[in-house]
Amino acid sequence: MESSKITIIDVAKKAGVSKGTVDRVLHNRGEVSAKSAEKVRKAIEELNFVPNVYASLLASKKPKTIICLMPEFTEGEFWEKEYKGFMMGAAQVKELNINIEFLFYDQYDTTSFVSASEKVLEAAPGGVIMPALFQEETHKFAQRLQEAEIPYFYVDTKVMDDDNFLGYIGMPRRDSGKVCAALLTGNCSVDDVKEIAVVRIKREGDPTKRRRIGFMDYIKENFPQAKVTNIFIDPADPAQTNAEMAKYFEKHPKARFMVMFNSRIHLLADALAARKGHRMTVVGFDDLPRNLELMRQGLVNVLIAQHTEEQSARAIQTMADYLISKKKPEVRDNYVHIDILTRHNMENY
Amino acid sequence: MESSKITIIDVAKKAGVSKGTVDRVLHNRGEVSAKSAEKVRKAIEELNFVPNVYASLLASKKPKTIICLMPEFTEGEFWEKEYKGFMMGAAQVKELNINIEFLFYDQYDTTSFVSASEKVLEAAPGGVIMPALFQEETHKFAQRLQEAEIPYFYVDTKVMDDDNFLGYIGMPRRDSGKVCAALLTGNCSVDDVKEIAVVRIKREGDPTKRRRIGFMDYIKENFPQAKVTNIFIDPADPAQTNAEMAKYFEKHPKARFMVMFNSRIHLLADALAARKGHRMTVVGFDDLPRNLELMRQGLVNVLIAQHTEEQSARAIQTMADYLISKKKPEVRDNYVHIDILTRHNMENY
DNA sequence: GTGAAAGCGCTAACAT
DNA sequence: ATGTTAGCGCTTTCAC
Numbered sequence: 252m253e254s255s256k257i258t259i260i261d262v263a264k265k266a267g268v269s270k271g272t273v274d275r276v277l278h279n280r281g282e283v284s285a286k287s288a289e290k291v292r293k294a295i296e297e298l299n300f301v302p303n304v305y306a307s308l309l310a311s312k313k314p315k316t317i318i319c320l321m322p323e324f325t326e327g328e329f330w331e332k333e334y335k336g337f338m339m340g341a342a343q344v345k346e347l348n349i350n351i352e353f354l355f356y357d358q359y360d361t362t363s364f365v366s367a368s369e370k371v372l373e374a375a376p377g378g379v380i381m382p383a384l385f386q387e388e389t390h391k392f393a394q395r396l397q398e399a400e401i402p403y404f405y406v407d408t409k410v411m412d413d414d415n416f417l418g419y420i421g422m423p424r425r426d427s428g429k430v431c432a433a434l435l436t437g438n439c440s441v442d443d444v445k446e447i448a449v450v451r452i453k454r455e456g457d458p459t460k461r462r463r464i465g466f467m468d469y470i471k472e473n474f475p476q477a478k479v480t481n482i483f484i485d486p487a488d489p490a491q492t493n494a495e496m497a498k499y500f501e502k503h504p505k506a507r508f509m510v511m512f513n514s515r516i517h518l519l520a521d522a523l524a525a526r527k528g529h530r531m532t533v534v535g536f537d538d539l540p541r542n543l544e545l546m547r548q549g550l551v552n553v554l555i556a557q558h559t560e561e562q563s564a565r566a567i568q569t570m571a572d573y574l575i576s577k578k579k580p581e582v583r584d585n586y587v588h589i590d591i592l593t594r595h596n597m598e599n600y
Numbered sequence: 601m602e603s604s605k606i607t608i609i610d611v612a613k614k615a616g617v618s619k620g621t622v623d624r625v626l627h628n629r630g631e632v633s634a635k636s637a638e639k640v641r642k643a644i645e646e647l648n649f650v651p652n653v654y655a656s657l658l659a660s661k662k663p664k665t666i667i668c669l670m671p672e673f674t675e676g677e678f679w680e681k682e683y684k685g686f687m688m689g690a691a692q693v694k695e696l697n698i699n700i701e702f703l704f705y706d707q708y709d710t711t712s713f714v715s716a717s718e719k720v721l722e723a724a725p726g727g728v729i730m731p732a733l734f735q736e737e738t739h740k741f742a743q744r745l746q747e748a749e750i751p752y753f754y755v756d757t758k759v760m761d762d763d764n765f766l767g768y769i770g771m772p773r774r775d776s777g778k779v780c781a782a783l784l785t786g787n788c789s790v791d792d793v794k795e796i797a798v799v800r801i802k803r804e805g806d807p808t809k810r811r812r813i814g815f816m817d818y819i820k821e822n823f824p825q826a827k828v829t830n831i832f833i834d835p836a837d838p839a840q841t842n843a844e845m846a847k848y849f850e851k852h853p854k855a856r857f858m859v860m861f862n863s864r865i866h867l868l869a870d871a872l873a874a875r876k877g878h879r880m881t882v883v884g885f886d887d888l889p890r891n892l893e894l895m896r897q898g899l900v901n902v903l904i905a906q907h908t909e910e911q912s913a914r915a916i917q918t919m920a921d922y923l924i925s926k927k928k929p930e931v932r933d934n935y936v937h938i939d940i941l942t943r944h945n946m947e948n949y
Numbered sequence: 950g951t952g953a954a955a956g957c958g959c960t961a962a963c964a965t
Numbered sequence: 966a967t968g969t970t971a972g973c974g975c976t977t978t979c980a981c
Contacts, residue, residue: 258957258958258959259958259959260958260959268967268968269967269968269969270958270959270960270968270969271960271961271967271968271969271970272966272967272968274959274960274961275966275967277959278960281966282966282967283966283967284966284967287966287967302958302959303658303957303958303959304654304695305653305654305655305657305658305957305958305959306654306658306957306958306959306960306973307958307959307960308654308959308973309652309654309655309658309957309958309959309960309973309974309975310958310959310960310961310972310973311959311960311961311973312960312961312973313960313961346653423948426945426947426948429944430944430945433942433944434944437787438786438787586948587948588939588945588948588949589945589948590937590939590940590945591939591940591942591945593782593940594782595778595779595782595783596775596779596937596938596939596940598775599772599775599935599936599937599938600937607973607974607975608974608975609974609975617951617952618951618952618953619952619953619974619975619976620951620952620953620976620977621950621951621952623975623976623977624950624951626975627976630950631950631951632950632951633950633951636950636951651974651975652973652974652975654973654974654975655957655973655974655975655976656974656975656976657957657975658957658958658959658973658974658975658976659956659957659974659975659976659977660957660975660976660977661957661976661977662976
């Protein structure tokens with residue numbers, strides 16, 4: 252199969268129509284009789300015709316646009332990474348005449364997501380890329396996208412019972428919970444592990460649920476007698492956080508194991524610093540600058556990461572490929588590797 | 601800076617010549633007077649002209665070729681991964697009208713490298729990609745490439761005092777040795793570590809030297825009283841290997857720490873299996889199928905890996921970019937992340 | 950040495 | 966609804 256030498260003209264001849272008509276069905280922009288359309292499609296099929304992307308790009312003028320629908324963020328937060336990845340992708344597809352636009356919502360506020368998604372529909376972009384932080388609402392939105400024939404791609408999280416997405420890229424959630432548990436308890440014998448603290452953020456539709464399940468599965472299997480204590484903190488209230496943590500350490504003076512399933516382990520900076528001197532094993536997620544800093548200080552032992560930027564850039568590229576040549580990704584569910592970061596290999600990541 | 605609207609015609613006008621002449625200097629294919637050439641170059645400069653890749657690709661017919669000069673290999677070996685990566689890259693640049701060719705040599709035989717490199721020069725490709733397994737010979741070869749104005753890219757290893765390569769991509773060698781040491785001794789107190797076995801392959805110009813240095817540095821600093829024993833094995837002689845290993849374990853019945861700095865930890869499969877039951881910490885490099893299998897069996901604890909395929913594919917792409925638009929990579933030395941693989945996160949890698 | 954001109958394969962505006 | 970045609974920006978003969 253070499254890059255086929257058959258052109259739109261060969262197709263036109265074979266179908267007994269003109270270039271123009273072929274082009275029309277190629278981009279189904281109407282104005283073609285069902286009869287010719289069928290003939291053309293058949294010719295394309297039989298000749299195994301693949302349009303020349305370069306000729307197409309050279310000749311066409313109208314840009315396509317992809318909308319990234321994502322949570323708003325402040326500096327140093329997880330979603331900033333995702334954003335940067337999108338920007339990288341944007342740079343790469345710019346020369347393909349594809350523009351990337353953003354629409355933000357409040358990740359703690361369902362209605363803000365809904366109204367943002369409304370705006371997406373109005374804008375009628377060529378494609379959309381988004382995480383599925385709110386399962387239900389996202390599912391509804393996805394259905395409307397499908398009706399509008401707008402392809403969409405999930406990053407980070409997807410709607411579990413959706414089957415119409417163009418692609419997904421993210422970490423295998425449950426497995427990452429297991430890895431987390433394994434790293435937390437690595438080299439420990441069964442009775443070393445009596446008490447584990449899981450620090451959580453109270454919110455609607457917790458996106459880390461599956462990760463937690465994987466974690467618990469591993470613990471139950473390997474350390475059945477370990478007790479797991481949940482500590483709920485408010486990301487917007489450091490004082491509350493520190494108080495909760497202090498309370499926990501008071502109650503469990505020998506506490507040694509601690510995890511957080513979201514990217515916010517840095518919220519525990521003060522609490523962990525205050526605990527310095529005690530032997531602790533702390534595992535968190537994502538290579539945010541503040542998290543890396545804690546690892547440098549020895550307050551966090553391991554971070555589980557996933558090359559977030561590269562992921563979202565890849566999402567953009569995949570969507571761009573689809574927009575330009577209708578090429579769907581070979582694998583739809585892309586599970587990325589679960590990277591283990593320690594003090595020793597955190598550079599160059 | 602939008603994708604400039606200035607074309608080759610603008611340049612031609614400004615320089616007071618024709619499109620043809622501009623094109624000639626653009627690809628310095630001669631037949632142009634020094635005077636016009638200069639005028640054109642100035643015009644290009646002033647107008648900040650960037651050729652349109654798509655138009656170029658569409659109009660040009662002659663394919664370019666990249667030669668990968670690399671060690672021959674058998675199934676499951678490290679260099680097979682590198683090869684597969686090149687093939688992936690080949691697939692990606694195929695539509696850019698770029699062909700990838702291979703030239704193999706025996707990694708244990710300097711002269712075979714030299715004669716292979718001779719053939720590269722004869723073939724006069726658009727670019728070459730290679731590791732620098734033989735420092736000196738590769739350096740000489742690199743100089744001849746430069747004289748012939750053939751760009752070259754290093755993968756895996758580079759010539760330390762070469763300064764003319766287009767790019768390099770590989771793991772920071774010394775650091776990887778340190779990480780290796782840290783993983784080997786993780787969670788150990790100073791007097792846990794009395795004896796460490798380093799299994800090596802005797803060969804000319806050992807490519808793992810720097811890795812070993814990093815390893816030793818870490819050990820000396822953190823476990824000054826640890827004794828390091830070198831065991832030399834012959835990769836082509838399993839019996840010799842097993843005998844050497846048995847001898848070692850006999851002499852050091854309590855041996856617990858073992859590493860290998862190349863990708864061949866799988867050569868120790870039998871020896872490690874025979875040792876089963878003893879408490880061992882074994883660290884190796886690279887995610888070869890056979891190595892992964894050992895990890896699955898619990899005979900190897902950690903593998904340090906580097907996404908080899910992706911790396912070599914990237915090398916191809918970078919070279920292709922250069923060939924097509926003379927675009928040099930922003931960073932020339934690309935140090936990849938040192939990935940840590942354990943039984944728990946080895947899937948999806 | 951240099952310019953003119955005919956494409957490369959496709960898009961899109963304009964006829965019909 | 967369909968065909969025709971003029972480009973898109975560059976490469977590559979072929980004259981001169």
